[in-house]
Amino acid sequence: xxxxxxxxxxxxxxxxxxxxxxxxxxxxxxxxxxxxxxxxxxxxxxxxxxxxxxxxxxxxxxxxxxxxxxxxxxxxxxxxxxxxxxxxxxxxxxxxxxxxxxxxxxxxxxxxxxxxxxxxxxxxxxxxxxxxxxxxxxxxxxxxxxxxxxxxxxxxxxxxxxxxxxxxxxxxxxxxxxxxxxxxxxxxxxxxxxxxxxxxxxxxxxxxxxxxxxxxxxxxxxxxxxxxxxxxxxxxxxxxxxxxxxxxxxxxxxxxxxxxxxxxxxxxxxxxxxxxxxxxxxxxxxxxxxxxxxxxxxxxxxxxxxxxxxxxxxxxxxxxxxxxxxxxxxxxxxxxxxxxxxxxxxxxxxx
Ligand SMILES: C[S@@+](CC[C@H](N)C(=O)[O-])C[C@H]1O[C@@H](n2cnc3c(N)ncnc32)[C@H](O)[C@@H]1O
Numbered sequence: 001x002x003x004x005x006x007x008x009x010x011x012x013x014x015x016x017x018x019x020x021x022x023x024x025x026x027x028x029x030x031x032x033x034x035x036x037x038x039x040x041x042x043x044x045x046x047x048x049x050x051x052x053x054x055x056x057x058x059x060x061x062x063x064x065x066x067x068x069x070x071x072x073x074x075x076x077x078x079x080x081x082x083x084x085x086x087x088x089x090x091x092x093x094x095x096x097x098x099x100x101x102x103x104x105x106x107x108x109x110x111x112x113x114x115x116x117x118x119x120x121x122x123x124x125x126x127x128x129x130x131x132x133x134x135x136x137x138x139x140x141x142x143x144x145x146x147x148x149x150x151x152x153x154x155x156x157x158x159x160x161x162x163x164x165x166x167x168x169x170x171x172x173x174x175x176x177x178x179x180x181x182x183x184x185x186x187x188x189x190x191x192x193x194x195x196x197x198x199x200x201x202x203x204x205x206x207x208x209x210x211x212x213x214x215x216x217x218x219x220x221x222x223x224x225x226x227x228x229x230x231x232x233x234x235x236x237x238x239x240x241x242x243x244x245x246x247x248x249x250x251x252x253x254x255x256x257x258x259x260x261x262x263x264x265x266x267x268x269x270x271x272x273x274x275x276x277x278x279x280x281x282x283x284x285x286x287x288x289x290x291x292x293x294x295x296x297x298x299x300x301x302x303x304x305x306x307x308x309x310x311x312x313x314x315x316x317x318x319x320x321x322x323x324x325x326x327x328x329x330x331x332x333x334x335x336x337x338x339x340x341x342x343x344x345x346x347x348x349x350x351x
Contacts (some may be wrong), residue, residue: 068337318331
């Protein structure tokens with residue numbers, strides 16, 4: 001198992017490859033990455049035979065920014081006979097640990113979408129073959145991934161259930177709430193799914209908490225806070241949806257989000273201002289230094305070039321500031337499914 005397969009946003013293969021190469025090298029699991037622009041997939045091939053498996057053990061999936069999902073396996077299964085795809089796949093499965101469950105996948109591209117019919121159709125026979133050959137083990141810590149790259153080519157591999165994305169292909173399948181004033185609402189909802197374990201939502205996203213939303217209009221993110229029962233100061237020169245103002249939980253400040261200061265500290269700061277990422281990160285650092293929030297979710301729009309380097313630079317700068325705080329702090333970034341040319345940051349201060 002020397003192939004680590006990584007799903008990413010189409011167009012972000014270089015960032016994904018730069019990230020895995022840097023982390024694998026730091027973990028002394030050497031290899032090289034293979035990418036194809038727009039394929040939404042990166043392969044990291046390790047020099048050591050079980051290097052990909054070692055990476056799954058050594059790296060924390062939560063720390064990866066540009067990787068949506070990952071799994072480790074052997075080289076691709078090529079030249080499959082369309083009348084018998086099962087035989088070569090079952091043969092390849094012999095070298096993998098028995099999984100508790102399995103998913104079929106494609107890449108998040110138009111080519112991938114065209115293959116989803118095949119993937120679906122193949123599911124029945126594949127499941128029956130797994131059952132018949134006793135290849136599933138409910139107690140196993142592994143999930144099997146079967147990714148169709150073409151009608152004749154597939155990738156097989158495993159991912160640890162507790163160190164991978166909980167969504168197939170790393171795509172958060174969330175429904176757009178009809179009452180929310182914008183589609184951007186799903187970015188904040190997905191961020192919470194990613195950064196906050198489900199069993200902690202009641203405590204960390206509790207009703208009666210107070211929040212500030214910078215760059216709030218028309219109110220998709222404010223809507224999420226209000227839905228949790230929070231009271232929100234929404235900062236934006238643009239108008240907020242009337243339905244939110246009618247909730248009685250929202251105060252609108254039509255001022256510049258970069259100069260707004262809260263009268264007292266809040267539980268939640270969220271920020272979706274579309275501006276230079278360094279400027280937004282600097283402002284979030286200022287809020288953190290003043291201990292004005294307990295948790296923050298913020299978006300950083302990415303530049304056209306050097307996107308990976310820019311995120312790492314801003315992450316480093318923020319860390320320097322968080323390290324000097326009198327309390328423990330956590331910082332992480334993720335390019336969420338609902339993010340476009342941007343990444344989402346999360347800070348938690350243990351005040
Ligand atoms: C992507 S939209 C926010 C969408 C919002 N999160 C939602 O879910 O509906 C970006 C917003 O940032 C606001 N904005 C841009 N610069 C700002 C600034 N300096 N202060 C406050 N808001 C700003 C814009 O007016 C715009 O409404």
